[in-house]
Amino acid sequence: MNNLNIPFVDLSWQNEPLMGQIDVSIRDVMGRGDFILGKEVREFEASFAQACGVGYGIGVGSGTDAIALGLRACGIVEGDEILVPANTFIATVIGVILAGAKPVLVDCDINTALIDLESAQKAVTKKTKAILPVHLYGQMVSPQKLQDFAQSNNLIIFEDSAQAHLAQREGKTAGSIGLASAFSFYPSKNLGAFGNGGMVVTNNEEIAQKVRSLRNYGAPKKYYHTEFGINSRLNTVQGAVLKIKLPHLQKWNDWRNQAGAKYDQLLQPLAQYGITPIKNVVGKGHIYHLYVINIKPSEVYDRNVIQNKLNKIGIETGIHYPIPCHLQPAYGYLGYQEGDFPNAESLCDNILSLPMYPGIKDEQLQMVSDKIKEIIISG
CATH class of the missing domain: 3.40.640.10 (Type I PLP-dependent aspartate aminotransferase-like (Major domain))
Structure with missing residues (x-):
């Protein structure tokens, strides 16, 4: 497809x-x-x-x-x-x-x-x-x-x-x-x-x-x-x-939260391949403006490979954010260097935001998860 x-x-x-x-x-x-x-x-x-x-x-x-x-x-x-x-x-x-x-x-x-x-x-x-x-x-x-x-x-x-x-x-x-x-x-x-x-x-x-x-x-x-x-x-x-x-905002937020929980469930088997969602530590209080996964690079795939393959089959994704603030050229005068904030840098290199909005259907969530799995397993 x-x-x-x-x-x-x-x-x-x-x-x-x-x-x-x-x-x-x-x-x-x-x-x-x-x-x-x-x-x-x-x-x-x-x-x-x-x-x-x-x-x-x-x-x-x-x-x-x-x-x-x-x-x-x-x-x-x-x-x-x-x-x-x-x-x-x-x-x-x-x-x-x-x-x-x-x-x-x-x-x-x-x-x-x-x-x-x-x-x-x-x-x-x-x-x-x-x-x-x-x-x-x-x-x-x-x-x-x-x-x-x-x-x-x-x-x-x-x-x-x-x-x-x-x-x-x-x-x-x-x-x-x-x-x-x-x-x-x-x-x-x-x-x-x-x-x-x-x-x-x-x-x-x-x-x-x-x-x-x-x-x-x-x-x-x-x-x-x-x-x-x-x-x-x-x-x-x-x-x-x-x-x-x-x-209508609370209803929309509830829909997002339910979609986030569904994603968590569907993606849980991929933890063995180094695919882990950003952790929800607040339960229903998380309103999922974005649903973000952290992708541990392997010899066969990384964040960019997965994003490009998803895009080719019509699944849009985003990266929030690809460059941390301290490495943005306009703010070099603040004096920070690569390596100063390793966690932020690691996330910027490896995270991917998946489709998320009120109205997204369970079958769409299933399809996104299945396609990520296919990409990882088939390489």
Whole structure:
């Protein structure tokens, strides 16, 4: 079979049933003409904050801006150091730099791909002001361990929850652990807009007010600029789309979690060949923004061989991420070298993300697993 047509992401399953509602809502926005920070944005901000278990949500232009503006609102200034995992999307690092701070990279746990707090402890200096845990692939870093770490080192916790909409662990929801958190609503996220968008969530009213000012040219009120801000405002059309999608998010997350459990079951026999999923240590709280496997290279196959063969028969995959942050050419000035973060480097060399989205069928999961098995056994 040469054309299985199993996409990496299929947004049609969640978008098409809602298009009638979305169309009406967008027409309402057009009729009012409140395209920037309009009614739907305010309503979505309140609803999403409530869903995360916090008091305030502030919509911004992107997840990157949410990190940068959120950190500034939390009091991060030039010269401060922030602990960041080396295996994250580069936007995490960019957000720190845009806030004026220095990203101090640390290694990850090889099994979960989450930040390794023992490595982070070794990187703490007198200039360290915050830790920025990334709830990678939809699985949260332990809230209790994070809070213990932050308290013992007198650090702020600022969460990167861009891949973790409504993820849970230890009775906590992503975005509710630290002083503030950043979310992304990039279209392929578990909760995705029809373009770029982001949000800062927090329980702190002062931080919320400051982000509102920073996103709007540093103006707490019109034409009155108290600090250097930027133009980063979630537009009302995106707010309308996200507001309609939000009530369905838990159902979509549950579907992803069930698909992840099915993948685990189907791929378990391949452990003897060195194929192991990134470990789920939180059970149903993992929302599987991505389903990622770690492929131990052999003489006959490696990650690239498996990916190319799957692609040829119509199974799309991805790599998140092929180059760790410390080896990206643009950030060589940070002074890191190959070998500094062996776990992050190993994962970047060997991981593969398999098709995952709400609506993926059991027979598709079975087909992906069977084809990987065929590739490994036949070589």
